[in-house]
Amino acid sequence: MKALHIITGLGVGGAEQQLRLLLRHLPAQCDVVALTNPGPVAAGLTADGVQVTHLGMTGNRDFRALPRLARLIRDGGYDLVHTHLYRACLYGRIAARLAGVRTVVATEHSIGATRLEGRLLTGGVRALYLAGERLGHTTVAVSPTVAERLRHWGVPGPRIRVIPNGIEAPRFRYDEGRRKEARAYHGLPDNAYVVGGVGRLAPGKRFVLLLQALALLPGNVWLLLVGGGPEAEVLRRTARDLGVANRVVLTGERPYLPDPGDHAPDLVALLSAMDVLASPSPEESFGLAVVEALAAGLPVLYTSCPAVEDLPPDAAPGARRVMGSAGAYARELLRLRAAGPGERTAPDVVHRYDIACTARQLMDVYTAALAGSTPEVSS
Structure with missing residues (x-):
C-alpha cells in the first residue's frame, strides 16, 4: 500500500508532530506533501527516511497549487490520500479526485465548538468544509467530542471514525x-x-x-x-x-x-x-x-x-x-x-492512547477503504 499524506504545514504543532510519530508506526509506504511552511517537522520526517515535498503555496487562494498537487498524486501512483488540517483537506480531496484517486481519508485535528484551527466558524467556512468532505471516503475524528461536532455540522455518521491521537x-x-x-x-x-x-x-x-x-x-x-x-x-x-x-x-x-x-x-x-x-x-x-x-x-x-x-x-x-x-x-x-x-x-x-494502537486502527480504515467499503452518504 502506498499512501500520500497531505498537510497544510510542518511547523512544530500537535497535528504535525502527531503525523511524524504516526508514520513511524504505520506499516505502509508513506510520502508527505506540505502545502506551505515545511518547518522543523519536515526535517525530522526526512531524517526518518520519509520523502517530503514542499508545494510552495503562497496563501489560501493560491489555486495554482491544485494542478501541481493533482499531478504529484497521479505521478506518484498512490493508492490512497490522507489529508490533515483544513486547507490540506480541501485542496487534497479535490486534487485526489482530479488525479483519479477516490480513496481519501481525512483527519480532523483542530475543530473546536466555535473555531476551526483558530478561524471563526462562519456559515461560509462550514459550507466549504462540507462540500469538500463529500469528496472523501472517511473522516477521522481524534475524539468522540470531535465526532459529535462533525455530526452536528451535517457530516453523515457512517463517514466518521473515531481514532484518538497517540503517544509513545x-x-x-x-x-x-x-x-x-x-x-x-x-x-x-x-x-x-x-x-x-x-x-x-x-x-x-x-x-x-x-x-x-x-x-x-x-x-x-x-x-x-x-x-x-x-x-x-x-x-x-x-x-x-x-x-x-x-x-x-x-x-x-x-x-x-x-x-x-x-x-x-x-x-x-x-x-x-x-x-x-x-x-x-x-x-x-x-x-x-x-x-x-x-x-x-x-x-x-x-x-x-x-x-x-x-x-x-x-x-x-x-x-x-x-x-x-x-x-x-x-x-x-x-x-x-x-x-x-x-x-x-x-x-x-x-x-x-498508544500510538501503535492508533496506527493499527488507521490501517483498518485504509484496508476497508481500498476494499471498496464505501460509507453511504445521505442525500
Whole structure:
C-alpha cells in the first residue's frame, strides 16, 4: 500500500508532530506533501527516511497549487490520500479526485465548538468544509467530542471514525537527570515550583491567563511556556506589565523527538522540568499536551480536554478541570504546591492512547477503504 499524506504545514504543532510519530508506526509506504511552511517537522520526517515535498503555496487562494498537487498524486501512483488540517483537506480531496484517486481519508485535528484551527466558524467556512468532505471516503475524528461536532455540522455518521491521537508513553517517563539539565539550561532555580504550558502561542490557548495567575502567586513560582506562535511578543510584554517577566521562560518551539545537532532540551526533558502542567484553552479537539503531561507523571489543570472528558469519571485522577479566571488557576496551583510532589508515575489511562494502537486502527480504515467499503452518504 502506498499512501500520500497531505498537510497544510510542518511547523512544530500537535497535528504535525502527531503525523511524524504516526508514520513511524504505520506499516505502509508513506510520502508527505506540505502545502506551505515545511518547518522543523519536515526535517525530522526526512531524517526518518520519509520523502517530503514542499508545494510552495503562497496563501489560501493560491489555486495554482491544485494542478501541481493533482499531478504529484497521479505521478506518484498512490493508492490512497490522507489529508490533515483544513486547507490540506480541501485542496487534497479535490486534487485526489482530479488525479483519479477516490480513496481519501481525512483527519480532523483542530475543530473546536466555535473555531476551526483558530478561524471563526462562519456559515461560509462550514459550507466549504462540507462540500469538500463529500469528496472523501472517511473522516477521522481524534475524539468522540470531535465526532459529535462533525455530526452536528451535517457530516453523515457512517463517514466518521473515531481514532484518538497517540503517544509513545515510555518516552515521556520522568527523568531526574534531564529535569536538572533542562532547568539549568533555562535558568530555572532548583527550588522553583514550575508551572508549565505547552502549545501554540496563540490567543485561543489563553496562556495570558497563566501570566495573570503567576502575578497572584509567590516569588518562587515560575512559568515555563513551550511553543511558538504569533502571541509570543504579546506574552512577553504582558509579563513585563504584570511584573513577572523575571519568572517567565519562553522556550520557543521544541520538538517531540530530538533532532540531530540540537542541544536544547526537547519537549520530554521540559516536561520533566515542570511540577504541574496548566492548559487553560477553552476549546480543544483532543488535548495532546495533557496526555503527554500525564505520561510524564505530572498533575494537570485544564479547562478543556476531550482526551480526559470523554473517559469514565476518575479515569485520570491526576487531571483536574478548572473553570473561571486566573484566580481559579492560582488557587489550584497553590493547593498543588502545598500538597508537595507526588510520585512521578503515569496513570494507567495513558496507555489507552498508544500510538501503535492508533496506527493499527488507521490501517483498518485504509484496508476497508481500498476494499471498496464505501460509507453511504445521505442525500
